[in-house]
Each structure stands twice: as structure tokens, then as C-alpha cells.
Amino acid sequence: MVSAGDTFEITGESGSVVAEVTLTAIETDRSCNSDFDDPPENEQFLFLDFDVKTLTSLADEEFFNDYSINPYDLIVLDNDGVRAKDSIGSSYFCLDINDYLPTALGPGESSSGTVVLDVPYESGIVVYEPFFGNSSESFEFEF
Numbered sequence: 001m002v003s004a005g006d007t008f009e010i011t012g013e014s015g016s017v018v019a020e021v022t023l024t025a026i027e028t029d030r031s032c033n034s035d036f037d038d039p040p041e042n043e044q045f046l047f048l049d050f051d052v053k054t055l056t057s058l059a060d061e062e063f064f065n066d067y068s069i070n071p072y073d074l075i076v077l078d079n080d081g082v083r084a085k086d087s088i089g090s091s092y093f094c095l096d097i098n099d100y101l102p103t104a105l106g107p108g109e110s111s112s113g114t115v116v117l118d119v120p121y122e123s124g125i126v127v128y129e130p131f132f133g134n135s136s137e138s139f140e141f142e143f
Helices: 056-060
Strands: 007-011 017-027 044-054 074-077 110-119 125-128 139-142
Touching (some): 017 056
Antiparallel strands (some): 017 044
16 A cells, blocks of 8 residues: 555566656645636546656556556545446536646656546545556555
8 A cells, every 4th residue: 555655666568667656645634726627527536646756667668658547547445445437527628727746747757746536436446457558456544
């Protein structure tokens, strides 16, 4: 289980470490700050803050030469392991565009930002399982 402040490594298809990711915060008691935000369609918004640093080894990957974390890579489970059917809801326009984590980082880049989910549970687990790309690992974050 990854907790706020923990750093985990992402391994590329070659087996080399291609990124270092730190979960800096996971919170539900924050407000949206966009002029276009809507209330959550599900129960509440979940804010996941990350610091991401890609390594130059990302350039050596055969198929995927950039790295990202987005809502489609994150699966939300309740405390009994029941998967949320929708964890995106109205999260797209919650934050000012500059507060979100960038959509892709190239080799040797770093950035910080937030991924927002619209979750139907008061507490549970977020599983980071990339849909495409570099990692076969999965990481879990408790909220």
C-alpha cells in the first residue's frame, strides 16, 4: 500500500526503471477551483497529488516513450473490494487546467499535479493500473 509521501518506481517494457512517482497527498476535503466545475455525480471528489520524474531510460523504450497518470489508469474499490462503475463522473472540470498533472512527460522531465476522481464511496482503495504503456505493476492507495 502506497501512502502519502511514498515514492514508487515504474518499470518499462524493457525492464528498466523509467519513472519515479511520489504520491504527495490523497484527500477528499478539498474544493474544486475551476470556473466550470460541477458538483460530484457520485459521492465526492478524490484528489491525488503526484510528483513525477521520468528518467532518460524512457527514451530507450520500444513502444512507449512518454509517461502519464490519468483517471483511466485508476480503479476505485470500496473496502469490500467492489469496483466503482464510474470514477470519472464530473471530475474533468473540477480544477484549473494548470493544477492537473500533465497528460504526458517525455524522457528526463518532471512535473507535479493532481488527478481528480469522482468516487461513490466515503473510503476505499484506488488501484493504479496503467491501461497502456510502460508498467505491468500496480500500486494501491487508501483513502
